[in-house]
Amino acid sequence: MNQFSLDLPGVAGDDAATADQRRWPPTRAEGLARLEAFRGRMGRHYARNRNFDWGPDRRDNVSLVSPWLRRRLVTEEEAVRMAVETHGGGADKFVQEVFWRSYWKGWLEMRPSVWRAYVAGRDADRMALRDYPDLAARLAKAEAGETGLECFDAWARELVDTGWLHNHARMWFASIWVFTLELPWRLGADFFLRNLLDGDPASNTLGWRWVAGLHTRGKVYSAEAWNIAKFTSGRFQPDPRDLAPDPAPLHEEPTAPAAPLAPAPRLDPDRPAALLLTEEDLAPEDWRAAHGLDFRGLRAAATLQLSQARSDQPISPAVARFDCGALEDAGERARALGAPLAERLADVAPADLARWARRAGAVQVVTGWAPVGPVRDQLAAARPALREVGAELVMLRRPWDDAVWPHATAGFFKVKEKIPGLVKRLIHGAA
Numbered sequence: 001m002n003q004f005s006l007d008l009p010g011v012a013g014d015d016a017a018t019a020d021q022r023r024w025p026p027t028r029a030e031g032l033a034r035l036e037a038f039r040g041r042m043g044r045h046y047a048r049n050r051n052f053d054w055g056p057d058r059r060d061n062v063s064l065v066s067p068w069l070r071r072r073l074v075t076e077e078e079a080v081r082m083a084v085e086t087h088g089g090g091a092d093k094f095v096q097e098v099f100w101r102s103y104w105k106g107w108l109e110m111r112p113s114v115w116r117a118y119v120a121g122r123d124a125d126r127m128a129l130r131d132y133p134d135l136a137a138r139l140a141k142a143e144a145g146e147t148g149l150e151c152f153d154a155w156a157r158e159l160v161d162t163g164w165l166h167n168h169a170r171m172w173f174a175s176i177w178v179f180t181l182e183l184p185w186r187l188g189a190d191f192f193l194r195n196l197l198d199g200d201p202a203s204n205t206l207g208w209r210w211v212a213g214l215h216t217r218g219k220v221y222s223a224e225a226w227n228i229a230k231f232t233s234g235r236f237q238p239d240p241r242d243l244a245p246d247p248a249p250l251h252e253e254p255t256a257p258a259a260p261l262a263p264a265p266r267l268d269p270d271r272p273a274a275l276l277l278t279e280e281d282l283a284p285e286d287w288r289a290a291h292g293l294d295f296r297g298l299r300a301a302a303t304l305q306l307s308q309a310r311s312d313q314p315i316s317p318a319v320a321r322f323d324c325g326a327l328e329d330a331g332e333r334a335r336a337l338g339a340p341l342a343e344r345l346a347d348v349a350p351a352d353l354a355r356w357a358r359r360a361g362a363v364q365v366v367t368g369w370a371p372v373g374p375v376r377d378q379l380a381a382a383r384p385a386l387r388e389v390g391a392e393l394v395m396l397r398r399p400w401d402d403a404v405w406p407h408a409t410a411g412f413f414k415v416k417e418k419i420p421g422l423v424k425r426l427i428h429g430a431a
Contacts, residue, residue, distance in 0.1 A: 026325030031068025038063040042094045043087030053166040066198035104202040106405030110258040125184040151236035163197035174211040175223035179247035201373030213249020264397035274362035275301040281368025282330035296338035300360035303327035304345045309374035354385035369397040
């Protein structure tokens with residue numbers, strides 16, 4: 001499989017695809033509708049109930065908008081604006097959760113070596129399974145939800161069946177995976193990234209590191225029986241003896257200090273450009289005002305799906321279907337703004353991408369910012385081929401990211417204390 005290769009099992013024409021479309025319609029209109037439907041619950045209701053996992057049939061305590069936020073079909077700014085305009089300070093918890101997503105992205109953006117270490121470690125862990133058949137068997141049982149631990153098995157099956165898990169369940173699951181089942185944390189993170197519709201390289205990788213005691217060194221997240229029973233409202237009542245008592249944090253080499261945030265390249269409106277849409281940012285409507293992008297002047301447009309880049313193992317068909325539909329939706333919206341009909345690029349090598357740019361006569365390939373992660377890796381691999389045909393990759397970074405990411409130099413508290421000022425600046429337009 002080459003670097004830009006894509007395998008899309010069951011993209012259309014099967015019952016699973018139809019079910020996914022009903023459950024998770026991958027359009028901006030649907031994301032905005034779900035955000036609007038949750039508007040009245042972004043305040044006290046969310047603050048009071050957000051930590052409860054009542055099961056897949058009752059999710060009214062959370063917005064379920066994360067798959068759309070993940071791809072910026074709807075944006076962090078839109079979510080925070082709605083919450084603040086509706087509830088004011090009563091939406092603080094909801095607003096903080098949105099900023100957590102930006103914190104994770106900014107933290108990893110300034111420490112790309114952590115992502116590279118994750119990928120290398122994941123591959124090494126996978127190779128080691130060949131020499132440890134017992135470990136491979138235990139891993140397979142965990143992924144299939146066949147460990148015998150009721151709560152964990154239910155969450156494993158829910159993840160695979162629905163593509164989503166409550167945030168609290170994700171923490172319990174990761175803790176049990178690492179400390180009770182004693183499985184490699186990177187393979188757990190990979191299991192999530194392959195199956196979560198909202199799987200995000202930064203939130204996922206750093207969330208697992210946080211649970212394991214690697215992000216905040218020496219401080220682990222311990223899944224405890226009383227906590228699971230309380231916040232599942234008794235749906236699960238594990239025996240405390242079945243969970244690891246007082247787990248010790250994992251250890252690895254210290255991470256490099258945060259590097260300064262690299263400046264984003266600027267779009268030159270006078271040079272021929274082609275538009276490339278990836279699943280990292282699918283709200284191109286914002287790029288006209290923020291970056292002066294002239295959609296009508298574009299030489300070409302294309303969507304590039306890189307779902308399979310998430311993992312060395314096959315990803316969930318539901319994730320691929322969502323990405324495929326979301327890219328198609330973004331391409332149609334770009335066309336409505338005057339862009340050419342978006343060509344669908346799949347199974348293309350970096351040289352093929354360069355040839356596409358050359359055919360279009362473009363010297364700028366304009367795309368939304370791809371934060372540190374698999375899509376960035378794939379685009380970076382294409383840069384040399386693009387340069388050979390005289391084209392430059394121009395990733396457009398959002399003002400939101402420019403404002404929030406520089407504060408992600410340590411723990412979340414440094415971002416949290418800046419939230420009031422950031423809201424004034426980004427939402428209310430105050431200097």
